[in-house]
Amino acid sequence: MIKLTVNGETRQYDGDGEMPLLWYLRDLLTLTGTKYGCGKGLCGSCTVHLDGRAVRSCSVPMDRLDGADITTIEGLGTGGDHPLQIAWASHDVPQCGYCQSGQIMQAASLLAENPNPDEQQIDDAMSSVICRCGTYQRIRAAIKSAAGGVS
Amino acid sequence: MKKISQQNIRPVSRRDFLKTGGVLVVGVSLFGCGKEKVPGLTKSVSTEPWSPDVYVSFDADGTVHIISHRSEMGQGIRTGLPAVLADEMEADWSRVKVEQATGDAKYGNQNTDGSWSVRGFMQRMREAGATVRLMLEQSAAQQWGVDVAECKANFHTVVHQPSGRVLDYQDLVAGAAELPVPGLELLELKSPDQFRYIGKKLPIVDMHDMTHGSAMYGADTRLPGMKFAAIARPPVVFGKVKSFDAEKTMAVEGVEQVVELPAAEAPAMFKALGGIAVIASNSWAALRGRDLLAIEWDEGANADYDSDEFKQALLETVRQSGTPLRDQGDIDTALDSAAETIEAEYYAPHLAHASMEPPAAVASVSSDFCEIWAPSQDPQSLIPMAEAVTGLKPEQIRINVTLLGGAFGRKSKCDFVEEAVILSRKIGAPVLVQWSREDDIRHDYYHTVSAQHLSASLDENRKVSGWRHRLAYPSIMSTFDASVKQAAAFEAGMGALNVPYDITNLRVETGEAEAKVRIGWLRSVCNIYQSFGVNSFTDEIAHVRGLDPKDNLIELLGPDRVLDFTEFGLEATENYALETGRLRSVIELVAAKAGWGRSLSRGHGLGIAAQYSFLSYVAAVVEVAVADDGKWTVPRVDIAIDCGQYVNPDRVMSQQEGAVIFGLSLARDSQITAANGRIVQGNFNNYRVLRIDSTPETHVHLVESSAPPAGVGEPGVPPIAPALANAIFAATGKRFRELPLGRSLFSAM
Numbered sequence: 001m002i003k004l005t006v007n008g009e010t011r012q013y014d015g016d017g018e019m020p021l022l023w024y025l026r027d028l029l030t031l032t033g034t035k036y037g038c039g040k041g042l043c044g045s046c047t048v049h050l051d052g053r054a055v056r057s058c059s060v061p062m063d064r065l066d067g068a069d070i071t072t073i074e075g076l077g078t079g080g081d082h083p084l085q086i087a088w089a090s091h092d093v094p095q096c097g098y099c100q101s102g103q104i105m106q107a108a109s110l111l112a113e114n115p116n117p118d119e120q121q122i123d124d125a126m127s128s129v130i131c132r133c134g135t136y137q138r139i140r141a142a143i144k145s146a147a148g149g150v151s
Numbered sequence: 152m153k154k155i156s157q158q159n160i161r162p163v164s165r166r167d168f169l170k171t172g173g174v175l176v177v178g179v180s181l182f183g184c185g186k187e188k189v190p191g192l193t194k195s196v197s198t199e200p201w202s203p204d205v206y207v208s209f210d211a212d213g214t215v216h217i218i219s220h221r222s223e224m225g226q227g228i229r230t231g232l233p234a235v236l237a238d239e240m241e242a243d244w245s246r247v248k249v250e251q252a253t254g255d256a257k258y259g260n261q262n263t264d265g266s267w268s269v270r271g272f273m274q275r276m277r278e279a280g281a282t283v284r285l286m287l288e289q290s291a292a293q294q295w296g297v298d299v300a301e302c303k304a305n306f307h308t309v310v311h312q313p314s315g316r317v318l319d320y321q322d323l324v325a326g327a328a329e330l331p332v333p334g335l336e337l338l339e340l341k342s343p344d345q346f347r348y349i350g351k352k353l354p355i356v357d358m359h360d361m362t363h364g365s366a367m368y369g370a371d372t373r374l375p376g377m378k379f380a381a382i383a384r385p386p387v388v389f390g391k392v393k394s395f396d397a398e399k400t401m402a403v404e405g406v407e408q409v410v411e412l413p414a415a416e417a418p419a420m421f422k423a424l425g426g427i428a429v430i431a432s433n434s435w436a437a438l439r440g441r442d443l444l445a446i447e448w449d450e451g452a453n454a455d456y457d458s459d460e461f462k463q464a465l466l467e468t469v470r471q472s473g474t475p476l477r478d479q480g481d482i483d484t485a486l487d488s489a490a491e492t493i494e495a496e497y498y499a500p501h502l503a504h505a506s507m508e509p510p511a512a513v514a515s516v517s518s519d520f521c522e523i524w525a526p527s528q529d530p531q532s533l534i535p536m537a538e539a540v541t542g543l544k545p546e547q548i549r550i551n552v553t554l555l556g557g558a559f560g561r562k563s564k565c566d567f568v569e570e571a572v573i574l575s576r577k578i579g580a581p582v583l584v585q586w587s588r589e590d591d592i593r594h595d596y597y598h599t600v601s602a603q604h605l606s607a608s609l610d611e612n613r614k615v616s617g618w619r620h621r622l623a624y625p626s627i628m629s630t631f632d633a634s635v636k637q638a639a640a641f642e643a644g645m646g647a648l649n650v651p652y653d654i655t656n657l658r659v660e661t662g663e664a665e666a667k668v669r670i671g672w673l674r675s676v677c678n679i680y681q682s683f684g685v686n687s688f689t690d691e692i693a694h695v696r697g698l699d700p701k702d703n704l705i706e707l708l709g710p711d712r713v714l715d716f717t718e719f720g721l722e723a724t725e726n727y728a729l730e731t732g733r734l735r736s737v738i739e740l741v742a743a744k745a746g747w748g749r750s751l752s753r754g755h756g757l758g759i760a761a762q763y764s765f766l767s768y769v770a771a772v773v774e775v776a777v778a779d780d781g782k783w784t785v786p787r788v789d790i791a792i793d794c795g796q797y798v799n800p801d802r803v804m805s806q807q808e809g810a811v812i813f814g815l816s817l818a819r820d821s822q823i824t825a826a827n828g829r830i831v832q833g834n835f836n837n838y839r840v841l842r843i844d845s846t847p848e849t850h851v852h853l854v855e856s857s858a859p860p861a862g863v864g865e866p867g868v869p870p871i872a873p874a875l876a877n878a879i880f881a882a883t884g885k886r887f888r889e890l891p892l893g894r895s896l897f898s899a900m
Contacts (some may be wrong), residue, residue, distance in 0.1 A: 016404045016436070023435035027379060032371040033364015035556070037507050038588040039438070042835040045507055073364030085362045092354060092801050095225030095809055097361030098368060098507040098556025123844040130835060132507045132557045133225045134812025135805070136846035 004068045006031070007075025017063030021055075022046045024062055025072060033073040033101050037130070044129030047102035047109075048072045054109035054128075073101035076108060084108055087146035095133035102129045107143050116147050201328040203286055204279040205257055206236060213307065213321030215240070215247045220258035221268040222528050223251075223357065224506075224555035224562070225809070226864045227802035228268045230355045232276050234348040235269075235798055239280025239341060240287075242320075243307035244348060249356045254530025254550030262529040264563055264672075266765035266862025269798055273860050281338040289333075290326035291318050306347075343857075352801040357554065368556045369526035370434075370511035370585055377513065377581040380574050381437035382412065384426040384594050387450040387828035388668055389417055395427055399443040405436030409444070410577055412570065417633040419669040421532065423569040424594060430578055434585045454828035456667035458501065458600065461825075465602035465664060466496060468623040473660035476640055477648050477719045480656030485617030489608030493695050495688055497605070499680040499890040500822035502598035502673055503838055508556020509591040510567035514574070515581035516541055521548045521572065526555040528563040536565050540572045559674040559813075564596050589833040596671025597823055599624045603647075603684040608656070613696050615707060617656040620647050620684070625666035627676075636663045638677075640720030646681030646762060646869065649716045651731050652689075653709025659719075668825065674813060678764045678869040683890060686760035686873030690880065700877060701742050701759050708735050726859045727766045734763055737770040737791040737854060744852050745772035745789035754778060755786075756882025760874035765862025767794040768854075771811075771870040774847075775878040781897030783882075785815060785847040785875065790867055792851070795858035807851040807867040814871025815847070816840040822891050 002013040006029060013024065020039075025031040025048070034057055037045030041059035048057045049071040076082050084104050094100045103126070110117055110125040117125065122143050131139070202208035206218045217233040233249045236242075252258045260271065284304045291309035292299035295316065302309050307320045343350070360366035385391065391414040400406055407430050414425035427444055431437035486492055512525035514537075521537045530550045537548045555562055571584040586594075601624035608617035622643060628635040638661045640648060648659050673679070693703035711732030717723045738761050742748075747757060754777045761770035774787040788811045797803050820839035824831045832838040876887050885896060 018439075019433070019435045023433055026370075027433035027435070030373050031364070032367075032373070035368070035508070036370065036434070036585070037509075038834050040588070040834055040836070043507065043588075076363075088362045089354065089358050092352075092358075092805065094355065094358065094361040095227075095805055096223075096507070096555060096557045097225070097357060097366050098554075100361050101364050104362060123846075127842040127844040130507065130840060130842060132505060132559075132813075132840060134809035134841070134846075136812060136841075136843040137808055137849055138805070139843060140846070 002062055002066045004065045004070060006070045007072060008078070013062055015062070017061060019062045020058050021048070021060045021062060021065060021070065022057040025057060031072050031074050035098055035101055037099065037102070044106060045099045045102040047105040047129060049105060049109060052109070052112060054106045073105055076104065082108060083146040084111070084142065087142040091138045091142040091145065093135050093138040093142050095135055099129060099131045103131065103139055107139070107146070110143070111147055117143070201324050203283050203327070203332060206276065206279050207240070207283055209320070209324045211321070211324060213246060213319055213324065215242050216250050217247055218252045218258065219249050220252035220261050221272070222261070222263040222530065222552055222555055224263065224528065224558040226806060227355050227799055228263070229357060230353055231269060231798040231802060232272055234353050235273055235276040236280040238346055238348040239277045240283040241304035241306055241347070244353070246307055251552050254527070254533055254552060256531055261531050262563070264528055264560070266865045269863070270766065270860045273798070277340050278335060278338060281340050282333060285333050285338060286327040286330050287320055287323045289330055290323040293326055294318065294323070349798055350796070350800065353799050355802070366554050368508050368554050369524070370583060371553065372513040372524040372583070374513065374515055374581040377583055378407065378430050378578065379432065379434045379437045380428050380430050380582050380584045381434070381441040381587065382426050382428045382570060382584065382590070383441050383444050383446055384424045384590065385414065385448055385450070386593070387448070387454045388419070388424070389415060389453055390448045390450040391425065392427060393447040393449045395447065396445040397427070399445070400429055400440040403436050403440040403443065405432040406440040407431055408578065410574060412573060419630045421536070421564040421566050421569070423566050423573060428570070428574055430574065430582070437585065438587055450828055453667050456825045456828040458824040458826070461600065461667065462498060462602070465600065465623045466498065468662035468664065469496065469602045469604035469621040471662065473621055473623070473662035474637060475658055475660050476643050477657065477659040482617050482619050482656045482658040485608045485656035486606060486619065489616065490611045490613070491609040491695065493607045493609070493692055495605050495691055495888055497603045497680070497684040497687060497888045499601050499683060500824065501600045501668070502817055502821055503592050503595045503823050503832070504559045504561035504673055505592065505838060505840060506557025506559055506561060509586040509588055510562070511583065511585050512568040512571040513581060513583045514568070514571035516572060516575040519543070519547055522551065523549070523568060523572065524551045524553055525568045526553050526558065526562055527565060527568060528555065528558050529565070533565050533568055536569050537572050540569060541576055560672040561595060564671060588835070592833050592838050593830040596630065596669045598673035598679065599670050601680040603680065605684060605688040607688070607692055609696065615654055615692060618650070618652060618654045620650065620659045621662065622647055622660065623662035623664045624680070625664045625670050627670050627672055629666035630670050636665050637661050641722070642677045644716065644721040645677035645764060646685055648719055649714070649721060649729060649763070650685055651714055651729055651734060651763060652707040654707070667828070675764060675865040675868040678762060679817065679872070682760065682762045682869035683872045683876070686762070686870065687876050687888065690758065690873070690877040691886065694880070699748070701738060701747055704759065704761060705735055705738060711735065724766060727861065729763050733768045733793050734761055737761065737768045737793050740852055740854065741770040741772050741789050741791035744791065744850060747772060752776070754882055756878045756880070758874040758877025758879070758881055760870035760877060762866065762869040764866045764869055767792060767861040767863065767866040769866045769870055771874045773871065773874040773878045775875060775882050777879065777882045777896060781895040783879065783896060784845065787850070788847045788871070789850045789852065790870070791854065792867060793854035793856050794863050794866070795856050795861040797853070797860065797863070800853055803853055803863050804851045806863050808849050810867025811849050811871055812841050812846065814868045815845065815875065818872035818875050818890060818892055819894060820891050
């Protein structure tokens with residue numbers, strides 16, 4: 001039996017230990033805000049927080065998550081919008097929107113570790129998340145403005 | 152009968168309004184099928200909601216529901232067209248709710264393709280809005296007992312101008328619902344200075360959902376009893392299952408059954424490819440079980456496809472004369488008698504769409520109803536597909552359109568939706584078919600591989616006297632008719648046949664090329680490679696002539712004039728023609744904004760390219776920085792677009808920003824190759840696309856224009872690859888004529 005916390009709620013799981021966290025979230029908990037994009041940790045669409053740090057949920061099997069604290073996009077900023085969600089809106093970042101959960105979760109992890117990243121640090125952290133629509137320029141701008149707001 | 156509605160579907164009036172002439176098609180329920188029961192129908196409202204037009208309905212509290220009948224894939228259309236209607240009806244946008252149309256012919260064309268939504272429907276939306284506005288003014292006039300001419304709609308109210316009395320739309324809905332729908336001849340459309348939303352920035356309606364994980368895409372629908380499916384499709388197109396063993400698959404926890412799907416035969420159309428489906432209680436079990444299937448395939452006639460050999464064959468083809476599609480003057484004499492001739496060959500590979508959302512769809516088929524939730528660019532096309540699979544009638548089929556997590560043309564093709572319908576019917580339960588990324592990359596409708604051979608003649612004055620452009624690539628039409636082996640005029644007409652240069656002797660030819668994979672259309676389609684060929688070659692001519700590339704380009708455009716290509720088999724589009732002056736203007740604009748001619752650091756170069764596509768005019772300047780080791784980056788891109796009248800400038804800008812990334816991805820990294828009929832690439836490790844660390848500083852320059860609205864989503868892509876190749880030439884003196892360029896120029900040399 002695996003016990004974990006997802007968005008503040010305690011959960012128990014006793015299924016296939018090899019099931020990636022992504023599918024547990026999407027198919028068992030119906031937390032569909034976390035997106036499948038590649039299944040190989042290549043695109044970052046499925047990014048969530050594991051104990052506060054960004055991970056690719058498609059590549060983390062459930063049997064490694066006993067005692068883990070998971071936050072998904074649905075659980076970000078539960079006490080009101082996260083500064084990144086506000087910045088995303090003010091910079092009109094999303095196009096199709098599909099990768100944006102992963103982008104925001106990756107950016108939130110970045111800002112938690114480094115409240116004032118420079119452009120190179122933003123690029124280094126965010127290059128793990130692909131946006132096929134090409135919203136990157138606005139992602140950079142939104143992170144910069146959220147960082148200003150956070151600090 | 153168990154059916155679950157999409158959460159945001161709501162009731163509208165069943166009251167019929169007569170068509171009073173013109174294009175208003177009115178008086179229909181959102182649900183075509185009167186017997187249906189839909190959760191949420193019993194909303195408490197004090198009066199019957201009012202639906203004066205198929206795209207608009209009112210709640211009794213004055214809330215306006217506007218239908219978006221075009222599919223949202225990132226272009227912002229769910230905001231744009233409803234805002235046009237809201238503007239014309241003087242609605243308060245904060246009291247507007249946008250709802251996605253089901254797939255239904257009553258909405259008119261829903262095929263969201265060809266950068267066509269605004270130019271196809273702006274006028275219709277304005278007329279719908281003006282109709283509602285007039286009826287609300289008439290309702291107010293009736294209540295006050297005054298002449299309607301004294302009543303003016305203003306921001307969700309009607310004002311009686313002489314007295315200053317005001318009524319909210321909420322108080323006018325019931326009265327308006329009793330009025331006949333006015334004819335188009337009675338409508339007065341706003342003048343541009345009265346626009347409240349059109350031409351102004353408006354945040355997208357899906358912003359909150361997209362930033363909070365609540366936006367619904369193709370794989371996000373959940374139904375009671377729903378099963379999850381993954382499919383092993385033939386690795387070679389039109390292959391068949393010879394035999395299979397599912398023992399290991401069935402041992403996977405959560406796998407419930409395997410189902411064989413019928414194999415598709417040519418022509419591809421939008422048919423499901425067939426294969427073996429694994430049905431499970433979750434996606435992971437389905438995908439894992441699928442990967443454990445042992446299948447012996449009969450790979451069929453396409454197993455000989457080798458893209459390296461095919462490339463050589465295409466290049467051989469364009470070295471020979473082909474079928475002339477456009478032939479003016481005497482190109483043979485021009486070339487034979489030239490003071491100097493210039494020749495070059497260009498090659499570009501297959502591309503996959505690779506939207507971040509791989510294909511996925513949900514279907515729920517019972518004996519008397521079929522309901523679909525799909526990220527479809529063309530929802531009406533799902534109806535005949537579902538009819539054919541289920542034997543049900545159109546009124547027993549409902550198509551719910553989810554958001555599209557990117558599409559770029561892939562989701563015009565409903566093969567993945569057909570799979571869900573087939574499986575749901577077979578197993579008697581709702582099914583979500585989830586494609587893996589490998590499925591997506593290996594079973595795409597590919598942007599075609601292409602070869603081009605260009606020749607130009609310079610006369611004794613070093614003027615360009617002749618232009619010959621030979622093309623060879625499998626046609627999109629091969630997807631619909633397997634006997635087609637040559638590009639159609641509409642394909643050559645995306646940047647080759649309609650080359651806008653003022654050259655006396657000019658011929659465009661196509662050669663034969665047989666499709667060995669399913670050929671589709673990808674954002675800006677044939678413009679991608681034809682713009683690469685034409686704009687690169689134009690730059691080569693400039694350097695041979697010793698001219699500045701921008702000056703050479705403008706000289707080739709010649710005097711401002713309007714071009715008509717109907718004699719070459721291109722369809723004329725009403726109110727649109729290629730105006731070379733508008734192309735010249737965006738070239739001059741982008742050159743000025745980019746500082747064309749400025750002094751640059753060592754290793755840097757500027758390149759320029761321009762393209763007319765989807766009735767819009769775009770020019771781009773790319774700045775490249777090439778390091779001593781051959782690695783290169785793009786520090787800056789300037790892109791100028793004249794798309795005529797626009798609706799939401801911020802979405803026009805964001806589409807161009809995205810087009811730059813899309814164009815740089817295909818210019819640097821992306822290619823699909825085939826060996827033994829199988830696609831070599833499978834995921835983002837070997838089908839590479841741009842990431843944030845390669846993103847240039849992008850400046851979009853939007854032309855103010857009163858010309859009719861034109862395309863926005865696609866036209867930004869074509870100039871990027873050639874402007875980049877031209878910039879690399881400017882920086883290094885090396886010419887690259889093959890895409891993708893790769894990340895290091897020295898390895899490519």
